[in-house]
Amino acid sequence: MAACTRGLKNLLTSIxxxxxxxxxxxxxxxxxxxxFANNEPPKFVPPSKPVIINKxxxxxxxxxxxxxxxxxxxxxxxxxxxxxxxxxxxxxxKALNIPEFYVGSILAVTMxxxxxxxxxxxxxxxxxxxxxxxxxxxxxxxNILNGQGVEICYELYSPRIQTIxxxxxxxRLDSNLMYLRDALPEYSTVDPEMKPVPFSxxxxxxxxxxxxxxxxxxxxxxxxxPQFAIQGIRFDLCMTPxxxxxxxxxxxxxxxxxxxxxxYDTSKLEEQIFAEVQQEMNK
Amino acid sequence: MRLTLQTLISHGRVARRMGLGPESxxxxxxxxxxxxxxxxxxxxTLARADEVRFYAEKLIDYAKKGDTDEKAMKMASFWLTxxxxxxxxxxxxxxxxxxxxxxxxxxxxxxxxENLDRAKMAxxxxxxxxxxxxxxxxxENELTLINQLLKGYREEKTQELAx
Numbered sequence: 474m475a476a477c478t479r480g481l482k483n484l485l486t487s488i489x490x491x492x493x494x495x496x497x498x499x500x501x502x503x504x505x506x507x508x509f510a511n512n513e514p515p516k517f518v519p520p521s522k523p524v525i526i527n528k529x530x531x532x533x534x535x536x537x538x539x540x541x542x543x544x545x546x547x548x549x550x551x552x553x554x555x556x557x558x559x560x561x562x563x564x565x566x567k568a569l570n571i572p573e574f575y576v577g578s579i580l581a582v583t584m585x586x587x588x589x590x591x592x593x594x595x596x597x598x599x600x601x602x603x604x605x606x607x608x609x610x611x612x613x614x615x616n617i618l619n620g621q622g623v624e625i626c627y628e629l630y631s632p633r634i635q636t637i638x639x640x641x642x643x644x645r646l647d648s649n650l651m652y653l654r655d656a657l658p659e660y661s662t663v664d665p666e667m668k669p670v671p672f673s674x675x676x677x678x679x680x681x682x683x684x685x686x687x688x689x690x691x692x693x694x695x696x697x698x699p700q701f702a703i704q705g706i707r708f709d710l711c712m713t714p715x716x717x718x719x720x721x722x723x724x725x726x727x728x729x730x731x732x733x734x735x736x737y738d739t740s741k742l743e744e745q746i747f748a749e750v751q752q753e754m755n756k
Numbered sequence: 757m758r759l760t761l762q763t764l765i766s767h768g769r770v771a772r773r774m775g776l777g778p779e780s781x782x783x784x785x786x787x788x789x790x791x792x793x794x795x796x797x798x799x800x801t802l803a804r805a806d807e808v809r810f811y812a813e814k815l816i817d818y819a820k821k822g823d824t825d826e827k828a829m830k831m832a833s834f835w836l837t838x839x840x841x842x843x844x845x846x847x848x849x850x851x852x853x854x855x856x857x858x859x860x861x862x863x864x865x866x867x868x869x870e871n872l873d874r875a876k877m878a879x880x881x882x883x884x885x886x887x888x889x890x891x892x893x894x895x896e897n898e899l900t901l902i903n904q905l906l907k908g909y910r911e912e913k914t915q916e917l918a919x
Contacts (some may be wrong), residue, residue, distance in 0.1 A: 548768055709841040728782040731834040734771055 487571045535675050539747045541603055542610030542629065546657050547737050558607040559746070562751040565608075565630045569639055577645030577681060579663050580614060582625075585633045591663045593635060596625055596666045601650035615653060622654065641670045644680045646704035655692040656685040656706075687711050698724045772807055780826060785811055790837045793845055797881035805878040809861050811835070812882070816860045819850040852884050860885070864890050 476557075543562070545555040565571075569710075574580060581597045598614030601624070605611045610629045615622065627634060652659045672679075684707045695721050696703050697712065708717055729735060766866045774781040791798050793815075793833065800808070815835055821828040823846040832842050853860045866877040879890065 578884060726778070728779055730781060733811060733818075734833075 496745050502732065536678070537747070539743055539750065540571070540573070540610075540629075541744050542606050543750060544739050544743060546606050556608060560749065560753070561608055562630060562739075563750060566754065569631055569634065569637070572639045574600060574612075574639050574642060575644045575678060576603055576643055576648050576650055578639055578643055579641040579667065580612075581636075581638045581667075582590065582614065582627055583635045584627070584631075585635055595665075596623075597622075597640065597663055597667060598625070599650070599653070599661065599663055601653055603648075615650075615661050616665070618657050618665075620658075622658070622661060624654075637668065639672075640667050642672045642678060644678050646680070646682060646684075647702075649701075650705070651694070652687070652692070652696045652701075652703060652706060653685065655694075655696065660685050695720075695724075697721075699726070700724065771859055774807065775806065781807075786835055786837055787819055789815065789835055790841060791804065792882065793836060793841045793849070794838065794879060797879060797887055799877055799879045800875040801869075802878040806879040809880060812861050812880070815845070816849060816853055819845045820853070821848070822850075849882065852882075853885065856883075862890065872883040905915055 598616035602613045818828045
């Protein structure tokens with residue numbers, strides 16, 4: 474009795490298994506349904522496309538961002554030169570993922586170095602400047618190691634660069650943080666073993682409204698003068714308001730705001746180049 | 757050490773050096789531009805006319821944006837030192853050049869100045885001004901024999917066509 478019930482149970486489970494096997498494949502289901510519906514040859518149903526998840530490339534940001542080195546500078550050079558450079562830049566970007574970053578973000582760069590053990594060296598630092606246009610675009614990373622301030626200027630499209638990771642994506646109040654050389658060292662120190670801070674691929678980039686405390690004067694440049702237009706320094710701790718007002722008044726150039734020769738409107742160029750680069754990258 | 761000597765090398769510089777410095781240059785150009793907007797045809801030295809030409813065209817571009825635009829109004833009130841010319845710019849000059857996208861000014865050279873400096877002179881004008889043209893159009897003389905014969909021929913033809 475027990476044996477036959479066991480056998481029956483096995484039979485039942487096997488039937489259930491077969492049934493689940495039958496209905497797992499939708500093609501099978503479809504064909505079987507049709508066969509039961511009418512006695513016609515089953516219609517060809519193409520198999521479902523496989524979903525490839527590329528785990529090596531991190532999720533691309535859906536922010537509309539065009540790297541500043543794509544925008545050509547004002548000048549009399551032939552636009553064809555910049556077009557050729559852009560093509561090469563896109564080719565390099567397909568080989569190496571250059572992420573979106575701004576001045577003030579913390580990056581980690583591994584570069585090929587013949588003399589280092591393991592043939593690579595890794596440097597972590599805060600980006601203080603992004604210069605150059607085209608293939609010669611550079612960015613300067615600053616960090617303080619063992620009490621010594623170190624700045625390394627990397628070329629974005631150099632073949633020696635193996636990875637660029639953004640550990641912390643943020644913007645600062647200025648587009649040029651060279652004044653960190655004259656600021657207190659705590660503002661330039663970045664932990665080399667810092668863990669990447671997660672950031673969302675959508676939405677606004679966070680602006681760090683940090684105002685930096687400076688070392689006593691003299692500084693490498695007169696950062697208080699209006700030509701630099703720096704927002705991110707605590708001037709009230711360095712000089713009196715009267716001194717600040719004096720300097721701002723003396724070195725002010727109020728006519729520069731109205732000088733039409735100095736205007737360079739890049740909005741249309743940017744849109745064109747953005748569309749072009751997106752097209753090339755998606756090919 | 758700075759590898760570029762910004763003050764001595766002028767590669768790619770578009771602005772001429774005029775007057776006592778950048779502020780003086782802008783003030784001079786402002787005065788000339790105000791005179792141009794008032795009189796619509798002025799004569800100055802060649803270099804000044806060439807510099808003002810760029811600013812004159814850009815001012816018209818701003819004026820085309822309309823006087824409700826804040827930036828356009830600020831530009832106009834900065835560049836025109838005589839404030840009664842601001843409405844003239846927006847109401848007379850901007851509509852005149854509505855159809856044109858560029859080329860609002862014309863520059864022509866004049867004989868050198870009579871002074872000791874013999875400076876190169878030029879006349880700068882806004883197109884569409886009420887004065888007689890700078891390059892007068894030469895009309896053919898109707899009283900020459902060939903022109904009279906042709907005139908007669910044309911009249912005969914029109915009479916034949918009318919019949």
